[in-house]
Amino acid sequence: MTDVVLDRIGKHYGKDVALDEIDLTFGRGVTGLLGPNGAGKTTLLRIIATALAADTGTVLVLGQDPLTTRGRTAIRRRLGYLPQEAGFPRGFTVFRFIDYFAILKEWDDRDARHDEVRRVVDAVDLTDVATKRIQSLSGGQRRRVLLAQALLGRPGLLVLDEPTNGLDPAQRARLRDLLSTAGETSTLLVSTHQTDDVAALCERVVVLEHGRVLFDGSVSGLIATADGKVWMSGERSSLARNAWRTGSGLWRNVGAPPAGADLVAPTLEDAYLMLVGDRALAEVGSTS
Amino acid sequence: MTESVRSDAELLRAVSAQDEGALRLLYERHAGWLNARLRRRCSDAEVVLDVVQDTFVAAWSGADRFRGDGEVAGWLWGIAIHRLASRLRRGGAANLRLGPALAERDTPDVSAEDQVLVALEHSDVGAALGRISPQLRVVLQATILDGLSTREAATVLGIPQGTVKTRLVRARAAMREELS
Amino acid sequence: MTSSDVWHADHDDLERFLDGRVGAVFAASLEAHVLACESCRAQLNAMAFEPEVEARWTGVRSRIEDPAPGAVEAFLRRLGLSQEATSLLAAVPSLRAGWLLGVGISVAFAGLASLLSADLGLTLFLLVAPLAPVAGVAAAFGGDADPSHEIVTTTPFSAGRLLSLRTLAVLASSVPLAVAVGLLLPTPAWVAVAWLGPALAGVTATLALAPVAGLTVSSAVVGVAWTSAVVAADRASDPMALVGTASQLVCVLVIVVASAALLHQRSYDPLGRLS
Numbered sequence: 001m002t003d004v005v006l007d008r009i010g011k012h013y014g015k016d017v018a019l020d021e022i023d024l025t026f027g028r029g030v031t032g033l034l035g036p037n038g039a040g041k042t043t044l045l046r047i048i049a050t051a052l053a054a055d056t057g058t059v060l061v062l063g064q065d066p067l068t069t070r071g072r073t074a075i076r077r078r079l080g081y082l083p084q085e086a087g088f089p090r091g092f093t094v095f096r097f098i099d100y101f102a103i104l105k106e107w108d109d110r111d112a113r114h115d116e117v118r119r120v121v122d123a124v125d126l127t128d129v130a131t132k133r134i135q136s137l138s139g140g141q142r143r144r145v146l147l148a149q150a151l152l153g154r155p156g157l158l159v160l161d162e163p164t165n166g167l168d169p170a171q172r173a174r175l176r177d178l179l180s181t182a183g184e185t186s187t188l189l190v191s192t193h194q195t196d197d198v199a200a201l202c203e204r205v206v207v208l209e210h211g212r213v214l215f216d217g218s219v220s221g222l223i224a225t226a227d228g229k230v231w232m233s234g235e236r237s238s239l240a241r242n243a244w245r246t247g248s249g250l251w252r253n254v255g256a257p258p259a260g261a262d263l264v265a266p267t268l269e270d271a272y273l274m275l276v277g278d279r280a281l282a283e284v285g286s287t288s
Numbered sequence: 289m290t291e292s293v294r295s296d297a298e299l300l301r302a303v304s305a306q307d308e309g310a311l312r313l314l315y316e317r318h319a320g321w322l323n324a325r326l327r328r329r330c331s332d333a334e335v336v337l338d339v340v341q342d343t344f345v346a347a348w349s350g351a352d353r354f355r356g357d358g359e360v361a362g363w364l365w366g367i368a369i370h371r372l373a374s375r376l377r378r379g380g381a382a383n384l385r386l387g388p389a390l391a392e393r394d395t396p397d398v399s400a401e402d403q404v405l406v407a408l409e410h411s412d413v414g415a416a417l418g419r420i421s422p423q424l425r426v427v428l429q430a431t432i433l434d435g436l437s438t439r440e441a442a443t444v445l446g447i448p449q450g451t452v453k454t455r456l457v458r459a460r461a462a463m464r465e466e467l468s
Numbered sequence: 469m470t471s472s473d474v475w476h477a478d479h480d481d482l483e484r485f486l487d488g489r490v491g492a493v494f495a496a497s498l499e500a501h502v503l504a505c506e507s508c509r510a511q512l513n514a515m516a517f518e519p520e521v522e523a524r525w526t527g528v529r530s531r532i533e534d535p536a537p538g539a540v541e542a543f544l545r546r547l548g549l550s551q552e553a554t555s556l557l558a559a560v561p562s563l564r565a566g567w568l569l570g571v572g573i574s575v576a577f578a579g580l581a582s583l584l585s586a587d588l589g590l591t592l593f594l595l596v597a598p599l600a601p602v603a604g605v606a607a608a609f610g611g612d613a614d615p616s617h618e619i620v621t622t623t624p625f626s627a628g629r630l631l632s633l634r635t636l637a638v639l640a641s642s643v644p645l646a647v648a649v650g651l652l653l654p655t656p657a658w659v660a661v662a663w664l665g666p667a668l669a670g671v672t673a674t675l676a677l678a679p680v681a682g683l684t685v686s687s688a689v690v691g692v693a694w695t696s697a698v699v700a701a702d703r704a705s706d707p708m709a710l711v712g713t714a715s716q717l718v719c720v721l722v723i724v725v726a727s728a729a730l731l732h733q734r735s736y737d738p739l740g741r742l743s
Contacts, residue, residue, distance in 0.1 A: 049622050076624035087615025089559040095533040097616075100559055103552045104623035104630075110551065114530055128309030130533050149619065308532065315525055320517035321509055324486055325499055337524050344528045362503050388488055389495060418493040425492065433496055 002027045003157060003187040004048055009057035011043050011211075018043040020211040021057070030183035032198035032219070033191035034272055035208035041191040042084050042161055044208070048189065049081040049159045062157060075157075077106070080150035084161040088134045094121065094145050095130045101149040120148040123178060125171075139166040147175075151182075158188045164197055176201050195269040199223075205268075207275055214275055219268060226266035226274050230254050233261035241277045296360035304351035315344055318361060322368050329434070329444070330372060331385040339375055343368040366435060373440035389429055390445060392422045416466035424459035427452055477501065477508045482515055540565070556630065557637050559614060562607035571600045572645050579649040586654050591707045593653060595698045597646040598667035599691055604638035605671050606687035609678075635671065643667075655708075662711035669719035670694060672726035 004026040011019040019040045033041050046052035047059060050066045062078055064071035088097055098117045107113035121130050124144040129137060134145060143166045150158060163179075164172050172194075179188060180201055192198060198205055198219065205222055207215040215222055231253045236243045241255030253261060254270050255277075294302070294310075296317065302310035319340055326336045346367050354363050417425060430441035431452070438456070442449040477485075477498055484490050485498055502509045541554045549557075557563050578596045582589020609631075614620060620630075643664070650660025670690045677686035701710050709715060 051618055051621050073624050073626075076622055079622060081619060081622045083618045086619055089615065090561070090564070092559070093533075096555070096558075099534070100555050101619065101623065103555055104620060104625040106624055108552070114534060118529065118533070127312075128307050130308050132306050146619070308529070311528070311532070312525065315528065316517075317510070317513060319521050319524070320513035320515070321502060323518070323521050324512065324516035325502075328488075328495060328499075333520070337520055340521065341524045341527045341531075345531045348528075348532045359503060361509060365503065389492060415493075417496070418491070422492075429492070429496060433500070 003062055004189075005058075005060040006044075006048075007058045007060075009044075009047065009054045009059060011040075011047065011052070011055050017211050019047075019054070022211070022213055024206065024213065024216065026187055026189060028183070028185070028187050029204065030179060030188040030190060030202045032202035032205040033189060033208065034193075034195065034198060034205060035191075035214075036276060038210075039208040040211040041208055043211075045081075045159050045161050045189060045191055046083075048157075049079060049083075050075055051081070051083070078156040080152065080155035080158045082146050082150040082158075082160045082163055084165075086146055088142070088145075090135070091133060093131050093133055094126055094137070094148075097134060097145060098149050098152070102152050105152055107153070116152060120151045123151060124148045125174065140168065140171060143167065144171070154182075154186070156186050158182060158186055160188065160190045162192055163190060164192060164194055172197065195267070195272050199268040207272065209276055222271045222275070223266055223268050224271075226254070226271035228263065229274065230264050230266045230270045231257040231261035232264050233258050237261070242273050297354075297356060300347075300351050300354050300360055303348060311344065311348055314347065314360070314364075318364055319344070322364060325365070326368060326372055326387075328387040328389040329369070330376070331387050335375060336372075339368060339371045342371050342375075346371070369434050369436065370440070373436050373444050377440070377443040386445070390426050392426050413463075413467070416463050419466055420459060420462040424455055424462055427455040428459045428463075431456060475501070476505065477512070479511070479515075482508075482512050485512070486516055553633060556633060559616075560608045560634055560637075561614075562604040563634075563637055563641060567604070567607070568641055571604070571642055575600065575646050575649050579652055582653050587705070587707060589653055590655055590659070591698060591702050593646075593650060593659075594663055594666075594701075594707055594710045595695065597650070597663045598670050599694060600642045600646065601639050601667050602670040602674055602687055602690055602694075604642055605635055605674055606683050608634040608638055609683055631675070635675070639667075639671070659708075659711060662716070665711065665716045665719040666694060669722040669726070672723050672730065676726035676729040 002025040004024075006022055006024045009019055009022045009024075010017075022040075022044070024044075033044070035041050043052065047054050047066075048061060050061070050072050053067065059066055061075045064074045066072050066075055089100075092100070095117060098120060099113065102113045102117055107116060118130075121127055124147055126141065126144055126148065129141065134142060137145070143163070147160070147163055150160065158179075160179075164175060167175060176197065179190065182188060183201075190197075190202065202219055204217065205215065205219050206213060207222070215225075231237075232246075232250045233253065234250060235258050236245075236251045237253045237256050237258035239256035240253040240258075243251055243253045246252050251258075252264075252270075254274055257263075294313070296314065299310040299314050303314065322343065323336060323340050326339055327333070330336055343364060347364060350367075354360065417428070426445065427441065430436050430444055431438060436444065438452045439449050442452045445452065481490075481498065485495060490498070502512055541558065544554045544557070545551065561567055574596045575593070578589060578592035580589075581592045608614075609617065646663065647660050650663065651657060653659060674683070674687045674690050677689065680686065681689075698707075698710060701707050
């Protein structure tokens with residue numbers, strides 16, 4: 001069962017190609033979207049969230065076509081969206097802001113609406129500050145306010161652009177908990193820079209770079225591509241793609257080993273760096 | 289996450305900074321006994337629950353008015369009893385049944401044991417209080433013990449304000465007599 | 469007076485107290501003790517915390533989270549606006565006190581200028597009054613005005629409804645003061661409402677052009693166009709021409725064309741994001 005179908009989707013801004021003929025499908029569960037800055041993750045999420053129209057290709061979200069008004073409205077009724085950045089109207093409290101969006105999401109019955117607002121406020125642990133003005137909150141708290149409005153109505157499709165931005169480790173863990181529960185019954189698309197969030201939370205991962213899909217498959221599958229390519233040793237290899245000294249004092253070498261190194265099991269981060277690093281190197285090679 | 293237990297005063301300070309969690313904690317600590325104590329003044333359970341709710345809403349907006357002197361418990365009781373009084377004034381006191389503390393019934397303390405304990409708590413005063421007529425005792429309860437004004441006490445008890453004043457004078461006289 | 473270090477209420481005492489099986493004096497004694505003694509109070513509180521008391525916390529919460537409306541909102545509700553509608557309007561900068569004050573001052577300033585010279589006052593008034601609602605509409609939608617507009621776009625709330633609600637509110641808030649000032653000008657009374665023609669033309673044109681280049685740009689275009697017209701009229705020493713018959717006819721034409729374009733737009737998204 002696929003909730004989102006993207007067929008040869010393209011988007012460009014002037015000469016810049018943001019998305020280059022992408023084919024993707026998403027279904028129930030949590031899919032992570034990884035990629036460096038400028039890879040096109042935000043553009044892709046905006047298109048799926050009906051905030052932007054693609055230039056070419058067809059999009060089907062929850063079986064609806066976002067290019068028609070009726071289709072868009074139908075999609076939006078089952079959608080929760082957290083953009084990468086958003087501001088707040090002046091003077092609004094947490095409760096009022098989320099209530100504002102609950103109204104925009106067609107909750108007309110005030111009592112039911114307020115109950116729902118309280119539910120999502122509690123879900124993101126902002127109960128204690130529900131009556132405070134958003135401008136007096138920390139960055140992480142503001143992010144959670146935006147997350148709360150996305151959770152209104154338990155949407156069938158949750159599109160989250162960097163939801164863990166600004167959250168401390170405890171809050172990130174709490175968020176993972178929340179999202180994995182949601183993933184049992186809904187389709188979640190989560191874009192992030194944090195490979196450990198993807199590793200912990202997602203069954204499936206898509207890696208984007210320069211508007212193209214580099215990898216689309218299971219998390220374990222991506223990790224497996226780095227099998228046999230990660231070593232720990234006392235020194236750094238000059239041939240390694242990436243190498244850094246870890247907390248234990250040893251060097252982690254990704255790509256090629258120095259002499260006498262020990263092979264170790266790869267992490268998602270290793271695999272991601274190898275994948276993205278390759279392309280970066282290939283590009284450097286092609287322009288020189 | 290270990291957090292040292294905050295005092296009532298600290299919680300109230302947090303409430304004035306709009307910390308809803310702190311109000312919740314105060315609610316957990318005080319709503320129970322406030323409800324029980326109010327029920328002794330008014331038998332109507334729904335009215336008393338409303339007053340408890342109102343008390344905490346008032347505590348939320350008025351938290352900065354607590355000057356840190358005395359217990360938060362006493363402050364909350366003050367809000368609660370005055371709320372009840374104005375509720376009774378608005379709602380027509382005649383329709384609401386008074387609770388046992390304000391009922392003009394002869395209520396000698398139940399057992400000899402109680403007499404002893406009361407004596408420990410209040411020494412002569414408690415014994416004296418038990419001996420004056422219930423009509424007078426009730427007026428003392430409403431004004432001296434609960435802190436209502438004569439006007440509020442009049443509404444609550446359903447008697448004219450003048451009567452409250454005269455009974456108060458007689459009650460004081462009766463107490464003085466019992467204690468001498 | 470009390471010997472609370474010596475005596476504490478035991479479980480039985482508290483139970484009898486809660487059941488009403490104590491005498492009035494003992495009860496008064498116990499109540500006084502509980503006010504002063506934290507441990508007895510905690511014990512009594514735990515025993516007395518019935519489910520109904522717990523349930524009332526939701527009531528407390530809803531009262532503090534959704535407090536009584538401010539003066540402006542209360543006024544709007546009296547006019548018959550639903551709480552939901554006032555919430556949708558409260559998010560808009562051009563309907564907030566600061567903005568409205570700014571508009572009021574500009575219009576009043578124009579009116580004051582008429583004390584210096586009737587023509588100057590009139591010119592300034594005719595410049596400011598029609599542009600105030602245009603600016604107000606521009607500031608009611610879109611990224612610059614509504615910081616959370618990207619999320620607003622993705623909600624199912626009818627774009628047309630939101631558009632009408634906010635536009636009408638902008639007009640309703642800027643019109644009365646301008647009309648009042650207009651009546652105070654040393655010009656014929658009909659000038660006080662004649663400026664509505666250019667105002668409506670400006671607003672509808674701004675909205676109709678918004679999908680093309682964004683709301684900010686379209687309002688700027690409209691603003692520049694009207695300002696040029698005012699300057700030209702001033703140069704010709706004939707500010708009244710701005711609200712004369714010919715001008716009004718042009719305005720009506722603009723209103724009709726722009727409204728048709730607005731109504732015809734199937735995929736209208738006033739936030740201009742779908743382009």
